[in-house]
Amino acid sequence: MKPKRIVVVGGGIVGLATAHKLGRLFPQSNIVVLEKEGRPGAHQTGHNSGVLHCGLYYKPGSIKARLAVEGIREMVQFCRHHGIHHDVCGKIVVAVDEPEVKRLRDLETRGKANGLKGLEWLEPEAMREIEPNVTGRAALKVPQEGIVDYGQVTAVLVEQIQAAGNEVHCHEKVTVAQRIHQRWLLQTQRNEFHADYLVTCAGLHSDRVSELTGARRDVRIIPFRGEYYQIKPERQHLVNHLIYPVPDPEFPFLGVHFTRMIHGGIEAGPNAVLALAREGYRKTDLNVVDLVDAVSYPGLWRFIARYPRMTFLELWRSLSKKRFCTSLQRLVPALRMSDLTTGGAGVRAQAMSLEGDLVHDFAFVDGPGALHVVNAPSPAATASLAIGQEIAERVKYNLD
Numbered sequence: 001m002k003p004k005r006i007v008v009v010g011g012g013i014v015g016l017a018t019a020h021k022l023g024r025l026f027p028q029s030n031i032v033v034l035e036k037e038g039r040p041g042a043h044q045t046g047h048n049s050g051v052l053h054c055g056l057y058y059k060p061g062s063i064k065a066r067l068a069v070e071g072i073r074e075m076v077q078f079c080r081h082h083g084i085h086h087d088v089c090g091k092i093v094v095a096v097d098e099p100e101v102k103r104l105r106d107l108e109t110r111g112k113a114n115g116l117k118g119l120e121w122l123e124p125e126a127m128r129e130i131e132p133n134v135t136g137r138a139a140l141k142v143p144q145e146g147i148v149d150y151g152q153v154t155a156v157l158v159e160q161i162q163a164a165g166n167e168v169h170c171h172e173k174v175t176v177a178q179r180i181h182q183r184w185l186l187q188t189q190r191n192e193f194h195a196d197y198l199v200t201c202a203g204l205h206s207d208r209v210s211e212l213t214g215a216r217r218d219v220r221i222i223p224f225r226g227e228y229y230q231i232k233p234e235r236q237h238l239v240n241h242l243i244y245p246v247p248d249p250e251f252p253f254l255g256v257h258f259t260r261m262i263h264g265g266i267e268a269g270p271n272a273v274l275a276l277a278r279e280g281y282r283k284t285d286l287n288v289v290d291l292v293d294a295v296s297y298p299g300l301w302r303f304i305a306r307y308p309r310m311t312f313l314e315l316w317r318s319l320s321k322k323r324f325c326t327s328l329q330r331l332v333p334a335l336r337m338s339d340l341t342t343g344g345a346g347v348r349a350q351a352m353s354l355e356g357d358l359v360h361d362f363a364f365v366d367g368p369g370a371l372h373v374v375n376a377p378s379p380a381a382t383a384s385l386a387i388g389q390e391i392a393e394r395v396k397y398n399l400d
């Protein structure tokens with residue numbers, strides 16, 4: 001079947017990359033992106049760390065591992081082709097004690113199983129040649145990672161979609177989705193749109209938007225805020241590129257790290273603290289609907305009961321700059337609290353199961369005449385073009 005119109009709900013990087021790829025696979029169709037905010041990329045896409053991640057951390061065989069490895073390659077090519085600011089500067093992951101050295105070896109094995117080339121095990125001396133201010137027992141150098149301006153990627157994707165004759169509409173929050181005679185009728189606060197096929201990529205609201213179409217809300221989005229500090233200009237010499245700790249394998253978060261930003265400056269963070277609002281960028285932001293949605297979900301309580309220490313430590317680190325600084329000093333001992341100034345924050349859309357498990361993999365769910373992206377956490381920005389291709393192919397398969 002050749003659909004006349006495919007609507008993509010959500011103008012973050014995943015929705016835009018999907019529309020771009022759908023435009024290529026369905027050149028005869030009209031592809032329309034509906035975004036609730038006044039500009040695309042206003043949420044996770046516009047509040048992330050700006051890192052190009054490859055497939056180091058992800059379980060071999062997972063969708064995430066496959067799309068991360070393909071995705072970084074395609075994203076770097078896309079940036080080169082369109083003159084988007086990026087720098088494949090490489091990163092190091094640093095183990096500071098013996099248990100971490102063992103976990104770092106596991107990461108190396110994982111990265112190799114995912115097909116990463118050029119991973120390099122560094123002893124302390126070699127590590128200090130790259131990052132002289134870092135102390136640790138060992139490090140893993142990941143040469144293909146880097147930094148990028150995702151705002152620019154977003155803008156170029158919009159241009160590409162429009163140049164192909166397709167559309168991106170802002171200020172169009174989808175509030176109703178009805179299936180009538182094998183087509184979709186979507187209502188926003190201002191307009192109505194018809195679609196033969198629907199793809200939802202609604203980030204922090206992905207569970208709610210898919211539910212609008214009648215899909216079951218099997219997992220719930222739980223918002224985890226990631227807060228950053230910035231390093232004062234006179235102390236930025238402490239960090240050359242990207243310095244990461246060895247992450248806790250239980251969690252999909254990478255631990256607070258140092259990132260040189262593509263337009264200058266160094267960020268430290270993000271942490272991962274439970275947020276009281278899905279779009280709550282400040283500690284004091286509270287949204288009653290979001291809060292009730294989270295606390296009425298048994299999965300959240302099961303998660304807290306299973307990981308009380310982690311939940312508490314993240315809260316403490318969010319409230320205490322000293323605690324945040326102590327985490328960073330494990331990697332760069334010369335860092336002082338006075339070197340840090342408060343930076344921005346982002347909120348991660350993290351799908352959680354009823355059992356309290358964080359969903360690690362990217363997750364897509366098919367519905368009648370629809371495909372829903374229900375979990376697209378990091379590195380979905382890096383992998384967005386590969387995710388878009390995957391979705392476009394799934395849509396084609398479903399339609400055929």
Ligand SMILES: Cc1cc2nc3c(=O)[nH]c(=O)nc-3n(C[C@H](O)[C@H](O)[C@H](O)COP(=O)(O)OP(=O)(O)OC[C@H]3O[C@@H](n4cnc5c(N)ncnc54)[C@H](O)[C@@H]3O)c2cc1C
Pocket residue numbers: 009010011012013014015034035036037040041042043044045046047048049050051052053172173174175201202203204205209225226227270345346347348349376377378379380381382383
């Ligand atoms: C703190 C932080 C750091 C991160 N660091 C990195 C990193 O360095 N590298 C990396 O690869 N990834 C990183 N990520 C992850 C990455 O940013 C996300 O995985 C990615 O941006 C997800 O894109 P998205 O389009 O799915 O979501 P979003 O960017 O959140 O977009 C979803 C869009 O849907 C819209 N929407 C929602 N509901 C509706 C509705 N009803 N109608 C219309 N529109 C709607 C929203 O307004 C939003 O614009 C980070 C994330 C965070 C939060």
